[in-house]
Structure formats: structure tokens, C-alpha cells
Amino acid sequence: MSVSAQAPTREAALTLMLRQGEITAAQLSESLQVSVQVMRRHLRSLEDEGLVEASPSSEGQGRPSNRWRLTNAGRARFPNGSEHFALGLLSSMTSSLPSGTVEQLLERQAFEKACDYRDLIGAGTVPERLERLVELRRREGYVAEFNADPEHNSWVLSEFHCSVMSIAQQFPCVCDQELALIRQTFPDCQVDRVHWLLNGNQACGFRLTPC
Numbered sequence: 675m676s677v678s679a680q681a682p683t684r685e686a687a688l689t690l691m692l693r694q695g696e697i698t699a700a701q702l703s704e705s706l707q708v709s710v711q712v713m714r715r716h717l718r719s720l721e722d723e724g725l726v727e728a729s730p731s732s733e734g735q736g737r738p739s740n741r742w743r744l745t746n747a748g749r750a751r752f753p754n755g756s757e758h759f760a761l762g763l764l765s766s767m768t769s770s771l772p773s774g775t776v777e778q779l780l781e782r783q784a785f786e787k788a789c790d791y792r793d794l795i796g797a798g799t800v801p802e803r804l805e806r807l808v809e810l811r812r813r814e815g816y817v818a819e820f821n822a823d824p825e826h827n828s829w830v831l832s833e834f835h836c837s838v839m840s841i842a843q844q845f846p847c848v849c850d851q852e853l854a855l856i857r858q859t860f861p862d863c864q865v866d867r868v869h870w871l872l873n874g875n876q877a878c879g880f881r882l883t884p885c
Contacts, residue, residue, distance in 0.1 A: 684716055692817055692834050695876040696741040717742055752835045764845055777847050784851040788858035800884055804829055828883035836871055836878060856880050
């Protein structure tokens with residue numbers, strides 16, 4: 675198999691691990707429609723590069739099978755935009771401006787962004803608007819999706835890769851504005867955070883329940 679043919683499979687495998695957390699070679703091979711042997715070669719190559727790691731998992735009878743997950747280096751493969759510039763700017767602003775000013779600026783940014791989102795996603799049902807929002811977020815560097823949650827008569831928006839993760843680790847107030855952003859984008863819904871990458875969850879998750 676040529677290098678050019680291998681690249682899409684490798685990247686798709688990394689994205690599946692980002693979405694699902696841990697996954698076996700057999701599950702990857704089935705999803706990506708390649709043989710288990712080929713998938714294992716990809717995984718060993720990715721492991722050699724420090725992008726993935728394996729942990730044995732006992733699933734029923736037979737010998738344990740490895741479950742694969744991304745390392746920190748693997749997560750870093752996904753785009754983070756201009757976070758280095760933003761981190762420097764936020765640090766300078768925090769040290770030089772009065773207390774609370776940065777939070778006020780972020781609140782304003784969330785409000786303006788929500789106005790843009792509402793204009794772009796337009797009218798429609800909650801899932802119709804969520805579908806449009808997910809596409810917008812993907813263009814911005816998020817690995818996003820949404821799913822129905824019939825038990826709670828709601829929908830859950832999940833973002834497996836946050837394009838501002840490095841910023842949020844040093845400035846958690848950014849996450850507060852992300853929650854405010856979703857709430858202002860869907861004023862007809864109650865929006866609650868149900869998962870948080872900074873808490874060690876696999877994704878940032880927001881439950882939207884129509885009011």
C-alpha cells in the first residue's frame with residue numbers, strides 16, 4: 675500500500691479514536707473497511723510515532739484484546755488555530771487590565787458570536803438548527819456532532835476536539851463563555867453542560883432541551 679493510500683486510513687483512525695475514546699483494531703477495521711491485519715500495521719506505526727497507545731482489555735473468553743486510544747501527541751495532531759497568539763494576548767490583558775475586564779470582553783465576544791450563529795443557522799426545528807451549527811463548528815476546527823436524547827426529550831451537542839483547548843486549560847473562563855454562546859444561540863432551549871474535556875471527559879457536551 676502506498677504512503678498516499680495509507681494517509682487517509684491513518685487520519686480516519688485517529689479521528690475515530692478522538693470520537694470514541696478507546697476502540698479495538700477489529701472495530702476500526704470494520705468502520706474503515708480494511709482488514710484487521712492492515713489496521714494493526716497502521717496502529718503499530720502510529721504507536722511508534724507516539725500518537726496512540728494500547729491497553730489490554732478482557733472481553734469474554736479468549737486472550738485480551740488491545741483497546742487503542744490517542745496520546746496527548748495524538749490529540750495535538752488536530753488543529754488548534756492561533757491559540758499561541760491568543761494565550762499571549764489573554765495573559766497580557768489579564769496582567770494589565772482591571773480585574774474582571776477579560777471576562778467582560780469574553781462575554782461580549784460570546785454575545786456577538788451567538789448573533790452571528792443565529793443569523794447563519796436561520797429558522798427551523800432544534801435539530802435542523804443544530805445540524806447547521808455543527809457544520810459551522812467543524813469549519814472552525816471543532817470535531818462536533820449532535821444526537822437525540824429521547825429519554826430527556828432533548829439533544830446533546832458533543833465536541834470531541836476543542837479548537838481552544840490549550841487556551842481553556844489556562845483560562846477556564848473561556849469555557850463559561852462557550853456555554854453562554856450555546857445558550858444565546860438557542861434562546862428557546864435550556865442548555866446545560868453534561869460533559870467537559872477539562873474534567874477528563876471524552877468531549878464537551880451540551881444538552882439542549884426545548885423550553
